[in-house]
Amino acid sequence: MEYLDFELPIKELEEQLEKCQIIGEESDVDVTETCKQIEKKLSETRKEIYKNLSAWQRVQLSRHPNRPYTLDYIRAICGETWLELHGDRNVKDDKAMIGGLGKIGDQSYMFIGQQKGYNTKTRQLRNFGMANPEGYRKALRLMKSAEKFNVPVVCFIDTPGAYPGIEAEERGQGEAIARNILEMTRLKVPIIVVIIGEGASGGALGIGVGDKVLMLENTWYSVISPESCSSILWRSWEYKEIAAEALKLTATDMKRLKLIDEIVKEPEGGAHANREKTFEIVKNKISKHYEELQKLSPKELVKTRMDKYANMGVFSG
Known part of the structure; x- marks a missing residue:
């Protein structure tokens, strides 16, 4: 440990x-x-x-090396029913974005999420959880398949951001994320989003539109990381703790601003201290919210989801 x-x-x-x-x-x-x-x-x-805990300490906890990642949650929740699906049918299979089918009880779900690595080799393989455009296009392909077969979608968010490389921009990183946001607002099946670690920038938003958005207690969700914010405003990473407070990025801040639906309490000591209990808590939350959402018709689902996002923020004429 x-x-x-x-x-x-x-x-x-x-x-x-x-x-x-x-x-x-x-x-x-x-x-x-x-x-x-x-x-x-x-x-x-x-x-x-x-x-x-301060905002910066929660950011540190969200990056804890022993904290469970997307595949840990999926394998614990689904067991042997998990079937990973690959490729965007265009460029390649992005290892930073994983997805596939799995069951909780008798109910099938399409699970999608960013995956980080556990050591130097797997971190390079997973590109540190930073997806390329083909990762977001793979995610969208799987969501569309889920819609076709009336399977609910569960998205696990844990990324320091979308990959900012030149080749990613050449292949349309911004368009891919924007397309996902548009398509997710009108997907005709329930979408449950769970932020399990870092929720940074458009990299998180690309799979972050949902009927229910849940945040684990020691995670963060923001347009920019505290370090990047500090380097832009003060030209140094030394002010990252001040930036973390100013960004209002914790689960408590997000709930108060009505940008998420629920804060999921972690076991004493954080998710990394008791992984099995964390998996059980998240599994139960997914099942509970799906029971509520399945009562809505596809038309009601889309309308409620779009109204929810349309009402966010403050507009001053």
């Missing part, structure tokens, strides 16, 4: 607990009471740390 700077008190207590348990196992000394005291202190410290 890796720890962020503000998690170091937790690391120290976990190490103390581990040593205490080893002493109890290797000797006749009764350390039960001591272990209980450390466990109590550990629980209190966790609650205190995660109760008072």
Whole structure:
């Protein structure tokens, strides 16, 4: 387990607990009471740390190396029913954007999301979760297939942004994202969007239009990352913490601004501390929201979705 700077008190207590348990196992000394005291202190410290997180600390948590990625959620939720589908039928198969069919119980879903890597080799393969235009076109192809067979769509967002390379621009990165936003507003099946990590820029918006948009507690959603904002405004990354506060990018900010529908509480210590419980929570949320959405006709779905986005923001004449 890796720890962020503000998690170091937790690391120290976990190490103390581990040593205490080893002493109890290797000797006749009764350390039960001591272990209980450390466990109590550990629980209190966790609650205190995660109760008072700054915007920048939540950004750090969203990037935690042990945090589960899209494929982790899909495999845990769907098990052996997961069938990955590939290619945009035009350029190539973008490894940064994954998609396919899977089941929760007896209900089929089309799962789509950005996928990051776990080490240097897989990070390069997945292009650090930054999709090219063909990734967004693959996502749209899968959404259209889901619409054809009346299968609901679930999108997992976790990206530092769409790939900004010259070749991506040559192949129409902006058009691909804009096309997805347009087509998702009028897709005739339920769309549930879950932000599981970073939700940056148009890279997130390209699969981010939904009937229900959920954000895990320690994630962020913004037009720009704090580092990029800092480098533009102050010509330095040193002000990223100030930028994070100013951008109002946390789940609490998004809910207050009515840009998302629900904040999904993470287990104590964050999603990386208890992955299995996180998977179960997200699975139940998807099923719950789909039960509500399936009662609407395709026409009602589209109208409600478009009204929802039309009412966002403030217009002053």
